[in-house]
Amino acid sequence: MTLDFERLAKQLDDLGPRLRERAEEGRARLAQALDTVRAWAGRPDGLRERLEAASTSWLLAEPLGEPMDAAFPAPPTPNEYVALASDGSHIDVDRHSPISCYLLNMGRVRIRYGSRPEADLASQPDLAFEDERLVLGDRSDASREDVLSGNLLAALRSVREVELLARLAAEEDSGLPTLALLDGTLVLWGLAQRELRGDIKRVLLDEGIIRALDALKTLAGQKPIALASYISRPGGSELAHTLRLAACPLPQGQPPRPVDCKRCPREADEPRPCDAVGLTSDRPLFAALLKPGQRSAVFRRKHKVPGSIEEAFYGQHSVAFFYLRMPDDVPDEIARVEMPLWMAQDEQRVALLHALLIDQCRRGLGYPLAIMEAHEQAVISGPEREAFRRLLEAQVTAEGLPAASSGKALSKRARWL
Numbered sequence: 311m312t313l314d315f316e317r318l319a320k321q322l323d324d325l326g327p328r329l330r331e332r333a334e335e336g337r338a339r340l341a342q343a344l345d346t347v348r349a350w351a352g353r354p355d356g357l358r359e360r361l362e363a364a365s366t367s368w369l370l371a372e373p374l375g376e377p378m379d380a381a382f383p384a385p386p387t388p389n390e391y392v393a394l395a396s397d398g399s400h401i402d403v404d405r406h407s408p409i410s411c412y413l414l415n416m417g418r419v420r421i422r423y424g425s426r427p428e429a430d431l432a433s434q435p436d437l438a439f440e441d442e443r444l445v446l447g448d449r450s451d452a453s454r455e456d457v458l459s460g461n462l463l464a465a466l467r468s469v470r471e472v473e474l475l476a477r478l479a480a481e482e483d484s485g486l487p488t489l490a491l492l493d494g495t496l497v498l499w500g501l502a503q504r505e506l507r508g509d510i511k512r513v514l515l516d517e518g519i520i521r522a523l524d525a526l527k528t529l530a531g532q533k534p535i536a537l538a539s540y541i542s543r544p545g546g547s548e549l550a551h552t553l554r555l556a557a558c559p560l561p562q563g564q565p566p567r568p569v570d571c572k573r574c575p576r577e578a579d580e581p582r583p584c585d586a587v588g589l590t591s592d593r594p595l596f597a598a599l600l601k602p603g604q605r606s607a608v609f610r611r612k613h614k615v616p617g618s619i620e621e622a623f624y625g626q627h628s629v630a631f632f633y634l635r636m637p638d639d640v641p642d643e644i645a646r647v648e649m650p651l652w653m654a655q656d657e658q659r660v661a662l663l664h665a666l667l668i669d670q671c672r673r674g675l676g677y678p679l680a681i682m683e684a685h686e687q688a689v690i691s692g693p694e695r696e697a698f699r700r701l702l703e704a705q706v707t708a709e710g711l712p713a714a715s716s717g718k719a720l721s722k723r724a725r726w727l
Contacts, residue, residue, distance in 0.1 A: 390424025417687025448508030630654030
């Protein structure tokens with residue numbers, strides 16, 4: 311055992327009192343934040359003007375026509391519907407392996423509910439080891455190339471998940487209301503806009519996630535499809551940031567000055583004026599505003615700093631979201647539901663999404679059943695990862711090629727002390 315619990319215990323002794331102190335601070339901030347939400351809920355135009363004029367680096371939340379403090383009960387669930395979901399996992403390129411490759415494993419689910427229940431669950435592995443699939447170049451600069459690993463491979467997996475969901479939606483011919491679900495966010499986080507050049511931009515965006523979202527939008531015009539991505543226990547804080555701007559004391563005078571976070575009057579190490587409403591995430595707000603089964607207002611994410619991938623490339627697919635509280639017959643949780651802007655602007659489709667998600671969470675004991683099953687199809691367990699490594703080494707050896715791994719990798723398999 312390498313973790314020294316005796317030394318750690320001394321540090322943990324200080325944790326309890328600090329947690330109690332932070333909890334008291336959090337309750338006071340939450341009360342102020344709720345007052346601010348209610349004060350601005352009836353002034354949407356004033357809030358929109360303040361957000362538009364503000365100079366800040368925070369991501370913000372702009373209400374899409376519904377009051378900020380709104381809470382909507384779930385509509386009735388259709389007697390029959392179809393739930394589609396896709397999810398993926400991967401084994402990254404490993405420089406200690408005898409061969410450079412990556413493995414994507416994509417899980418898909420189709421479940422029909424009602425008078426003719428049925429389920430189709432499957433997975434599909436995809437092994438890439440050819441140079442043209444491992445390395446993406448830049449046609450404008452022959453000296454530029456990027457290996458599909460790390461953040462780029464994670465982004466590719468996200469793209470494949472959306473593409474798979476679009477194929478499932480295209481194949482759906484039941485005519486029933488259809489819930490199309492992804493796990494996590496719709497945006498390719500972890501990438502900088504400067505990385506999206508040449509073939510990377512083509513594969514991940516132009517011919518990747520944007521094309522797949524275009525296809526889903528077209529299908530939604532032909533079929534009763536409700537598309538969303540689902541985030542359990544979210545850490546998003548766009549509305550919390552919006553409340554900071556709403557509570558900022560700087561806009562004074564006639565006409566009022568715009569909020570400018572670079573001109574904040576605080577001294578070094580002192581609290582900011584907006585810290586009175588400063589919550590670390592949106593989750594406590596909606597835990598206070600929503601009753602079991604209700605959803606919040608729909609918000610659009612607003613960027614104030616140029617250069618985001620979403621702002622530059624997503625267009626009509628830019629992210630809107632609402633928060634959802636679990637019904638009272640499952641463990642209590644606040645979830646975040648993201649959807650493309652075109653989906654969020656359709657009230658009937660948002661209502662259908664709300665109803666079907668509540669039903670899915672009931673069936674999944676607090677988490678959408680279709681996503682849970684897609685994850686189970688996609689996940690690559692620890693023993694499977696080890697078996698994959700051994701299969702690679704056996705295949706290389708069978709071809710009479712050197713299968714030696716690195717000294718570091720070998721040392722981890724055989725500890726001497």
